[in-house]
Amino acid sequence: xxxxxxxxxxxxxxxxxxxxxxxxxxxxxxxxxxxxxxxxxxxxxxxxxxxxxxxxxxxxxxxxxxxxxxxxxxxxxxxxxxxxxxxxxxxxxxxxxxxxxxxxxxxxxxxxxxxxxxxxxxxxxxxxxxxxxxxxxxxxxxxxxxxxxxxxxxxxxxxxxxxxxxxxxxxxxxxxxxxxxxxxxxxxxxxxxxxxxxxxxxxxxxxxxxxxxxxxxxxxxxxxxxxxxxxxxxxxxxxxxxxxxxxxxxxxxxxxxxxxxxxxxxxxxxxxxxxxxxx
Numbered sequence: 001x002x003x004x005x006x007x008x009x010x011x012x013x014x015x016x017x018x019x020x021x022x023x024x025x026x027x028x029x030x031x032x033x034x035x036x037x038x039x040x041x042x043x044x045x046x047x048x049x050x051x052x053x054x055x056x057x058x059x060x061x062x063x064x065x066x067x068x069x070x071x072x073x074x075x076x077x078x079x080x081x082x083x084x085x086x087x088x089x090x091x092x093x094x095x096x097x098x099x100x101x102x103x104x105x106x107x108x109x110x111x112x113x114x115x116x117x118x119x120x121x122x123x124x125x126x127x128x129x130x131x132x133x134x135x136x137x138x139x140x141x142x143x144x145x146x147x148x149x150x151x152x153x154x155x156x157x158x159x160x161x162x163x164x165x166x167x168x169x170x171x172x173x174x175x176x177x178x179x180x181x182x183x184x185x186x187x188x189x190x191x192x193x194x195x196x197x198x199x200x201x202x203x204x205x206x207x208x209x210x211x212x213x214x215x216x217x218x219x220x221x222x223x224x225x226x227x228x229x230x231x232x233x234x235x236x237x238x239x240x241x242x243x244x245x246x247x248x249x250x251x252x253x254x255x256x257x258x259x260x261x262x263x264x265x266x267x268x269x270x271x272x273x274x275x276x277x278x279x
Contacts, residue, residue, distance in 0.1 A: 016038050016039070017036050017037070017038050017043045018036055018037050018038070019036050020033075020034040020035060020036045020037070021034070022034035023035070023036065030194035030195065030225060031194065032046065032050065032193070032194070050193070053193040053194055053196075054193060056191070056196045057191035057192065057193055057196050058191075059196070060130070060131040060132070060133045060134075060188075060191040060196035060197070061095075061130050061131070061190075061191060062091060063131075063132045063133055064091065064132060065128040065132040065135060065136075065164055066132070066136060067083060067162065067164060069136070070126075070135065070136065070139075070140075070162055071083055071162060073140050074126070074140060074143075074160055074162060077140060077143070077144065078143070078147065078160050080158075080159035080160065081159060081160045081161075081162065082111060082112070082115070082159045082160070082161050082162070083161075083162050083164075084104060084105070084108035084111060084112075084161050084162065084163045084164075084174075085104075085105045085107070085108055085163065085164045085165065086100060086101045086102070086103060086104060086105060086108075086163060086164065086165045086166045086167075086170055087100040087101075087103045087104070087105050088100040088101050088165040089165075090165070091165065093165075094165040098167060100165075101165055101166055101167035101170065102166075102167050102168075102169035102170050102172075103170065103173060104163070104170060104173045104174065104177075108163075109173070109177060112174070112177040112178065113177065115159065117158055117159075117178050117179070118179050119156075119178075119179035119180075120156045120157060120158040120178050120179065120180050120181075121150075121155035121156045121157065121180065121181050121182060122150060122155050122156070122157050122158065122180060122181070122182045122183070122184060122240075123158040123161070123171065123174050123175040123178045123180035123182070123183045123184070123207065124143070124147075124157065124158065124159075124160045124161065124184050124186070125161045125163055125166070125170065125171040125174045125175075125183070125184070125185045125186070126139050126143075126160060126161065126162045126163065126185075126186045126187075127163045127166035127167065127168070127170060127171075127185060127186065127187040127188070128163075128164060128165065128166060128187075128188055129166065129167065129168070129187035129188040129189065129190075129200075130188055130189065130190045130191065131188030131189055131190070131191050131196060131197065131198065131199075132188055133188065133196060133197050134187075134188035134189060134196075134197045134198055134199040134223070135186070135187075135188050135199070137197055137223075138197065138199040138222060138223055138229070139186050139199065141229055142186060142199065142201070142222060142229050142232065142233065143160065143186070145229050145230065145232075145233040146184075146233055146236060146237075149233065149237055153241075158178040158180060161174055166187070167187070168185055168187055168200075168202050168213075168216070169211070169213075170185070171183045171184070171185035171202065171204060171207055172204065172207045172208055172209050172210070172211050173208075173209050174207070175204070175206075175207030175208065176207060176208040176209055180206075180207060181205070181206060181244075182203065182204070182205055182206070182207070182240060182243060182244070182249075183203070183204045183207030184201065184202070184203055184236070184240075185201065185202040185203075185204075186199060186200075186201055187199070187200050187201075187202065188200075189220060189221075195221065195223065195225075195226065197223050198220070198221050198222065198223050198226060199222040199223060200218060200219065200220045200221075200222065201218070201219045201222065201232065201236055202216045202217070202218050203216060203217045203218075203219075203236065203239055203240065203243070203249055204216045204217075204249055204250075205243045205247060205248055205249035205250075205253075206247075212250075214250050214251050215249060215250035215251075216249060216250055217239050217249055217250060217253055217255075219232050219235050219236060219239075234257070235255065235257060238255070238257040239253060239255070
């Protein structure tokens with residue numbers, strides 16, 4: 001599908017398009033705001049852009065993980081990497097039976113057992129989830145920020161596990177098999193209509209099978225047009241430091257860190273207001 005060459009309202013013909021006064025705010029977000037209208041419908045350009053975004057989101061869900069390429073990338077960066085698989089045999093079964101994506105295959109458990117790792121501070125699991133594209137494009141770069149920081153804290157890090165057809169909870173049997181104090185899962189998030197490449201990170205204190213989702217912390221929308229690698233890394237490290245100190249995660253572990261606002265300190269005016277009222 002070809003991307004529209006111009007998604008602005010001026011690409012539509014003549015005066016049939018009614019501009020929306022909120023359109024100027026679209027430069028600050030990928031969200032579909034201020035699109036205007038043509039009669040009772042969307043103008044042509046935003047309508048085509050919507051169809052393109054929907055196709056990209058659908059493609060992201062079905063795109064297979066390029067395991068060979070990812071293993072090569074991870075092995076070139078990190079000392080110990082292992083390739084594992086969930087109990088879902090293929091993408092079709094993964095989508096129809098979510099429970100299978102939460103469990104490691106018997107062969108994968110045997111692989112971990114054969115590594116003879118009785119205990120580590122942190123297990124790291126990289127999972128395709130619902131967007132292999134997010135893993136292809138962002139997982140290694142985020143780990144480049146995180147792993148040196150883990151090592152500088154003196155934490156022992158288990159092998160980086162690349163898991164095919166996995167969901168968030170697959171980090172639990174992974175961490176359990178390695179005797180990990182903390183479990184980190186990098187996963188491709190369910191694609192939105194403007195974010196087919198969004199990476200999520202889930203953290204669990206003492207991961208083990210049967211953990212509830214309320215016992216995890218999530219950092220979402222990690223990508224160049226979302227939350228930056230640097231900001232996400234700061235938040236991951238804050239949560240892990242606090243978890244190590246308090247020995248918990250999930251709803252009991254709040255984010256009380258001071259995160260720099262990317263909206264500035266207000267000296268440049270308020271971007272939510274029309275330009276002539278912003279300052």
